Amino acid sequence: MVLSSFRRGVRASLGVNAVVAGFGILYGVGAVQAGLPPLLAIASSLVILSGAAQFTAVALIGAGAGPFAVIVAVTGLGLRHLPMGAAIGRLVPDVPRAKRLALAYVLTDETFGLTMRAARDGEPHPEDFMLGANLTLVTGWVLGTVAGVGFGDILDVEALGAGALFALLFLGLARESMTGRRDVYTAVAAAGAAVVSIFVIPAAWRITVAGLATAAAGASLPPPRALHRAPQPGREDLA
Amino acid sequence: MTTPVMVVTVLVAGVITFLSRVSFLLRAAPAFEGWFGRFLDAFPVALFVSLAVVQGFAPDGSFEVGPGAAGLLVGVLTCVFTRRLAVVMLAGWLAALLADLVI
Numbered sequence: 001m002v003l004s005s006f007r008r009g010v011r012a013s014l015g016v017n018a019v020v021a022g023f024g025i026l027y028g029v030g031a032v033q034a035g036l037p038p039l040l041a042i043a044s045s046l047v048i049l050s051g052a053a054q055f056t057a058v059a060l061i062g063a064g065a066g067p068f069a070v071i072v073a074v075t076g077l078g079l080r081h082l083p084m085g086a087a088i089g090r091l092v093p094d095v096p097r098a099k100r101l102a103l104a105y106v107l108t109d110e111t112f113g114l115t116m117r118a119a120r121d122g123e124p125h126p127e128d129f130m131l132g133a134n135l136t137l138v139t140g141w142v143l144g145t146v147a148g149v150g151f152g153d154i155l156d157v158e159a160l161g162a163g164a165l166f167a168l169l170f171l172g173l174a175r176e177s178m179t180g181r182r183d184v185y186t187a188v189a190a191a192g193a194a195v196v197s198i199f200v201i202p203a204a205w206r207i208t209v210a211g212l213a214t215a216a217a218g219a220s221l222p223p224p225r226a227l228h229r230a231p232q233p234g235r236e237d238l239a
Numbered sequence: 240m241t242t243p244v245m246v247v248t249v250l251v252a253g254v255i256t257f258l259s260r261v262s263f264l265l266r267a268a269p270a271f272e273g274w275f276g277r278f279l280d281a282f283p284v285a286l287f288v289s290l291a292v293v294q295g296f297a298p299d300g301s302f303e304v305g306p307g308a309a310g311l312l313v314g315v316l317t318c319v320f321t322r323r324l325a326v327v328m329l330a331g332w333l334a335a336l337l338a339d340l341v342i
Contacts, residue, residue: 015325037242040249047253052290057252059300061240067248074252078259080286085263086271087279093267104261109290116283164310164335165328167295171314172324174287183284190285194292195302203300210289211282218281219274 005125009132012118016110017140019169020051022162024144027054029152031145034062038149045145049106049138051166053077056204073204080208083215084112091119092127099127106134113173120179186218306342310335 024045031041036058048054053074060070084107092103115123115130123129147155174187193214197206240248271279295311296302314331321327 019328035240036245040242040245044249044253047249048256049253050256053252053256057248061245061248064240067240067244067251070248071251071255075255075259078256081256081259082262083279083282084286085260086275087282089263089267090271090279095267097265100264100266101261104264105257107260107264109286113283113287161306161310161332161335161339163294163298164307165332167291167298167307167311168314168328168331168335169324170287170291170294171311171318171331172327174284174291175318175322175327176324177283177287178322182281186281186284187288190288191292194289195296197289198293198297198302203297206293206297207286207289210293211286214285214289215278215282218285219278221277 001131002125002128005123005128006132008118008123009114009129009134010136011132012114012129013111013133013136016114016169017136019162019165020110020137021140021144021147022160023051023166024141025148025152025155026158026162027051027058028145028148028150029155030055030062030148031058032149032152034058036061041149042142042145045142046138048074049141050074050077050108051141052109052207073202076202076205076208080211081107083212084109088112088115088126088130091115095127099131103127103130103134106138108134108137109170110173111137113170113177117173117176120177182218182221185221186214189217190214306335306339309338 027045028041031044031054032038036044044054048057056073056077057070060073085104088103088107092100095103111130111133114133115126118129119126178184178187190210193210194206197210201209291311295307296304298305298307310331313334314327317327317330
């Protein structure tokens with residue numbers, strides 16, 4: 001392992017994972033309120049390790065849904081990990097299988113975004129960068145869950161706008177991922193698709209359907225040269 | 240749902256989530272040229288924007304224009320001027336807190 005890359009991953013993810021820890025607190029509170037035993041609530045954060053899936057699962061359990069409904073919802077949300085894994089796989093062609101398994105265990109939206117950005121910025125060992133980011137994410141998520149389970153009645157992170165921060169975190173990751181006009185078109189289309197999905201698609205499938213459909217549409221756009229016959233140097237960069 | 244059923248449900252959910260994560264990561268991936276390559280290039284932005292919009296406008300499942308949506312809109316405006324994650328989050332978060340006081 002290249003420790004310098006690992007440390008860069010840890011450093012890059014500290015701010016993001018502070019938000020993740022806050023959301024972990026919300027999850028811990030919600031899980032116990034939904035009826036999960038405290039130890040199972042904490043174990044679920046280690047076993048599933050997916051905020052979207054876990055929040056959906058406890059919402060369904062709290063509403064009295066059966067296990068089949070929970071599994072279907074988790075499957076729908078999990079489908080977005082398939083292209084995420086493929087995208088990360090492109091960055092780590094020569095990594096041993098054991099390390100791939102470790103990367104897959106914590107392939108979350110946050111560390112995916114941070115790693116893609118780092119690779120784009122020239123990180124020479126994205127696999128070690130991601131392991132560092134993953135470590136802080138797991139730590140923050142699980143400790144947040146423990147705090148929510150144990151001290152949920154005195155920790156009111158929702159009053160501090162934790163929900164808004166989570167949306168803003170993903171908005172910021174999207175902005176950092178954008179490098180050209182095609183990405184702007186993709187972002188606008190994704191926003192429209194996501195709004196429409198709120199009205200027509202069950203909650204557990206919205207993110208997956210909107211994300212996959214928009215990426216498919218974006219991939220079907222003509223190549224950049226066909227979009228702009230006379231591109232001006234530097235105009236593609238938004239930053 | 241009884242506790243044993245919950246335990247099994249959590250374990251199955253964990254296995255499904257892990258399988259979805261590991262499917263394309265277990266072996267060395269090809270370069271993915273062509274349409275699928277462009278799909279993977281577009282996917283991060285599509286995914287993150289979808290996550291942000293759904294979380295901002297439907298935090299509890301139903302469409303609502305609340306403090307989170309106000310924060311998200313200010314965040315989008317901030318994105319026009321900077322791509323720094325911390326600045327986008329700070330501006331949007333302050334707007335959401337302000338909107339929460341006003342609404």
